[in-house]
Every structure is written in C-alpha cells, then in structure tokens.
Amino acid sequence: MELGLVGLGKMGGNMRERIRRAGHTVIGYDRNPDLADVNSLQGLVDKLKGPRVVWVMVPAGAATQSTIDELAELLSPGDIVVDGGNSRWTDDEKHAEELKAKGIGFVDCGVSGGVWGLENGYALMYGGEKDDVAKVQPIFDALKPEGDFGAVHAGKVGAGHFAKMVHNGIEYAMMQAFAEGWELLEKVDSVTDVREIFRSWQEGTVIRSWLLDLAVNALDDDEHLEKLRGFAADSGEGRWTVEAAIDNAVPLPAITASLFARFGSRQDDSPQMKMIAALRNQFGGHAVESKK
Numbered sequence: 001m002e003l004g005l006v007g008l009g010k011m012g013g014n015m016r017e018r019i020r021r022a023g024h025t026v027i028g029y030d031r032n033p034d035l036a037d038v039n040s041l042q043g044l045v046d047k048l049k050g051p052r053v054v055w056v057m058v059p060a061g062a063a064t065q066s067t068i069d070e071l072a073e074l075l076s077p078g079d080i081v082v083d084g085g086n087s088r089w090t091d092d093e094k095h096a097e098e099l100k101a102k103g104i105g106f107v108d109c110g111v112s113g114g115v116w117g118l119e120n121g122y123a124l125m126y127g128g129e130k131d132d133v134a135k136v137q138p139i140f141d142a143l144k145p146e147g148d149f150g151a152v153h154a155g156k157v158g159a160g161h162f163a164k165m166v167h168n169g170i171e172y173a174m175m176q177a178f179a180e181g182w183e184l185l186e187k188v189d190s191v192t193d194v195r196e197i198f199r200s201w202q203e204g205t206v207i208r209s210w211l212l213d214l215a216v217n218a219l220d221d222d223e224h225l226e227k228l229r230g231f232a233a234d235s236g237e238g239r240w241t242v243e244a245a246i247d248n249a250v251p252l253p254a255i256t257a258s259l260f261a262r263f264g265s266r267q268d269d270s271p272q273m274k275m276i277a278a279l280r281n282q283f284g285g286h287a288v289e290s291k292k
C-alpha cells in the first residue's frame with residue numbers, strides 16, 4: 001500500500017526504511033529537505049492516491065498539533081491520520097474530533113523500539129475505530145517485530161498512547177532499579193567487577209531483559225560511566241503517567257520515585273537538602289556544611 005509519513009528523524013527515518021523493505025510505497029515529508037521525498041505537506045498529499053493514510057511522526061505537542069491542523073485542511077473524507085509520536089493521550093480525542101468534522105479517520109499509535117526498531121521491529125499499541133485500524137493494518141504488520149507479539153489494538157482513540165505512556169512509566173522504574181543496583185555495587189569495595197556481574201545476569205536470571213542488555217552495552221563503552229554527567233532529562237510521559245495515577249487514585253510509588261529521581265539529577269546543590277540541613281541544625285544543633 002501507499003503511506004504518507006511526516007517526520008523523518010531518528011524514528012521516522014528508520015520506519016520509512018522498514019516499511020519500504022516490506023514492499024510498501026512511502027512518501028516522506030520532513031522540514032529538513034535533505035531527508036524529504038517531497039517539499040511540502042501539500043506535495044505529500046498530492047502524491048498519494050486516495051483513500052490516503054498519513055502517519056505523523058513528529059514531536060508531541062505543538063508540532064503534532066500544527067501538522068494535524070494542516071492535514072485536516074489538505075486531506076479528504078475517508079482518509080486516515082495516524083499519530084505515531086509520543087503524544088499525550090488526552091490530545092487524541094481532540095485530534096479525532098477535529099479530523100472527524102472533515103470525515104477523516106484518526107488512529108493513535110504508541111511506538112516503542114528506538115533506534116533498534118529498523119532491524120528488530122517496533123512494538124505498536126494503537127487505539128481507534130476498528131475500520132480505521134484495518135486501513136492501517138498492512139503498515140502495522142510491516143513495522144511490528146516478527147512473530148506473534150509486538151502489536152495490539154489497545155482500545156478506543158487514546159488507548160494506544162495511554163498504553164505507551166504506561167509502558168514508558170514502567171521503563172522509568174526499571175531503569176531506575178538497574179541504576180540504583182549498579183551504584184550500590186560500584187560503591188562496595190569487596191565487589192571488583194560490576195560490569196561482569198551485570199553481564200552474568202543476562203542469562204538465567206529473573207531480571208534478564210533488553211534494558212539489562214543495553215546497560216551491559218553502555219558499561220562496555222564506558223566501564224564506570226565516567227564520561228557521562230549524572231543528569232537525566234524527561235520527555236513528559238513519566239509525568240503524564242503520574243498525573244493519570246493521581247486522577248485514578250492508583251498508587252504508583254516506584255514510577256513516581258523514578259520520575260522524581262530524574263528531577264533530583266538536575267540539581268547540583270539541592271535547595272530542599274539545604275532546608276533539611278538548616279532544620280536539623282535548628283532543632284538539634286547538628287553540623288551543617290558551608291559553601292566553599
């Protein structure tokens with residue numbers, strides 16, 4: 001089938017390649033002309049025969065919104081827009097309504113697989129009407145990993161991004177657990193080879209996993225991670241997971257703590273620990289450390 005793909009960055013560029021390898025035609029548009037097959041969204045829409053399927057793979061928020069606004073004007077009734085970015089699931093209903101007013105279908109799709117997806121396939125979680133999903137199915141089949149697993153119709157519009165958001169929340173907590181275990185092992189003198197302990201865990205253990213494999217890769221590159229600064233950014237999905245937990249009164253202590261650990265990583269001199277030091281000093285005369 002034919003697909004229009006908007007956004008040809010790290011994810012979109014590799015996805016174009018994987019879909020083409022499966023024998024489909026992909027017309028790609030990106031603001032960077034070096035990556036694009038056409039020089040505008042109008043050009044992309046003109047090149048596709050109807051009914052069209054256009055997959056949007058641009059950063060969540062303003063970039064996704066403006067792309068969908070533009071597509072709503074350019075596409076025709078019966079066409080489908082897929083949002084494959086990491087959009088907040090609460091935006092999906094709005095996007096579906098905006099497009100529905102023009103007779104255009106909408107499917108939201110959480111995509112996991114990172115830079116490894118080109119070869120390994122992408123895990124897909126999609127939400128939307130059955131008929132709309134069916135029109136995109138050949139593309140889902142091309143992108144998903146080989147075998148029985150790796151793709152799911154998660155439910156109504158929004159369910160795909162909700163599932164991906166929770167996946168990323170779990171990702172935060174798993175990474176935090178590996179990071180904490182690694183730091184503790186590194187701290188203890190009697191342990192002489194932390195990297196080999198991590199490597200040994202790759203087979204036979206309860207915690208063997210792709211994240212563990214990636215941790216071993218990272219330690220092979222830089223055994224004590226000395227080249228890195230202890231700073232972790234976040235793209236929003238961890239926050240949204242915690243917000244959804246609050247809205248639904250679901251306790252998420254591990255995911256919440258892992259999100260807050262990232263916030264802590266951005267502080268060189270913790271303001272709250274200054275207050276704790278000051279209070280301990282006030283009530284107990286406990287020693288404080290002064291700024292150098």
Ligand SMILES: O=C(CO)[C@H](O)[C@H](O)COP(=O)(O)O
Nearest residue numbers: 112168233234235236237238
């Ligand atoms: O979806 C992903 C992996 O599954 C992305 O890599 C995601 O952007 C990572 O999130 P964060 O920047 O918040 O760590």
